Amino acid sequence: MSTETAANEPGMPLRDRLRAHGARSWYIGAGSGLIWQVILVFDVLFLDGPVVSKVLGLLLLAVLYALFMLLGPILWVESVRTRLIAVAAYWAASFLLFPLIGPVAIWMWLLVVSLVAFINLPLRLAIGFSVLVILVQGAIGASVGFTLGLVFAPMVTAVGAATFIGLGLISRTNVTLRGANEEIARLAVVEERARFSRDLHDVLGHSLTVVTMKSELARRLITIDPAKAELEIADIERLTRSALADLRLAVSNYRETTVDAELVAAKTALAAAGIQSHLPESVPAIDPRQQGVFAWVLREGVTNVIRHSGATACWVTIDHRSLTVADDGRGPGATLSDAPVPxxxxxxxxxxxxAAAAELLVGQSPQGGFQLVVRGAA
Incomplete structure (x- = not known):
């Protein structure tokens, strides 16, 4: 039995605590525990003594049993001090049974150690309180010569306390694990959203930049050279279809970018923007783990040259460990190593x-413009 979710907030009203989802688990477990108290009830019924004492004893037992059922969900989120005081008060109230039913009342303390185990007390406090209850049980049993089978009460309570505390630890561990799993799931969603936003930016940002440039060129050519303008418009249509296909692939998480493909796209995009391109004729062998990030850096670098640099020329150099995109535009006004990444x-x-064990650097190019460098691990 556990009250791990009986109440989620310390300020939750009492009625809500008693009706909370986790309270049901406590009621089922606590009700099962009360079945064993039938033995104590029969002991009280067959004790020698006044009927009035038996009736009052049974009524007090009923009150204590009802409190036992309610205290679990009520105390779960209270402070350690409040929980400890409440359990101590519950134990003290059970002493009222002794004048009515005698030392057999110590059997009721099995419920006390059960409460101690399941109201989320620190382990040391739970063990210490349970040991105290068992020692007092033993002392009371010894004081009456362990009559009425009281020799078994401390033993049963000790076994019960160990079992209950162990179950309580398992229950709290499960709660912690559930919380950790929920946090992992939340972080996974956040990471996936970040990944998708990067992919969306990288896929559409480049394509839309090229479309914009070609649209401006087509608008200028439409009165000067309609035939060439028509070719540019056809190219725009092709680019938009390609961007849509890339977007669909990115959404499906199947999209793969390669440096070779991005070099072809870069040549087309730079030409459309009227920027002279200096691109390598071939691509050297690149670590497969870094092929993707090199391709994305090439795409983003060329997109930034077209959008922001005001450059007249762009240089791309590639070797097996690094890729550099440089231009002769306005430049970042910063060094390669300490420039911020805007x-x-x-x-x-x-x-x-x-994520690919590579290093990204931005700064000023040898031509006075902007330079973007990605370097893989040695």
């Missing part, structure tokens, strides 16, 4: 680079 695109590239 924009969602470059921030996404830095995240991709770190």
């Amino acid at each position: 924009g969602n695109g470059l921030r996404g590239l830095r995240e991709r680079s770190a």
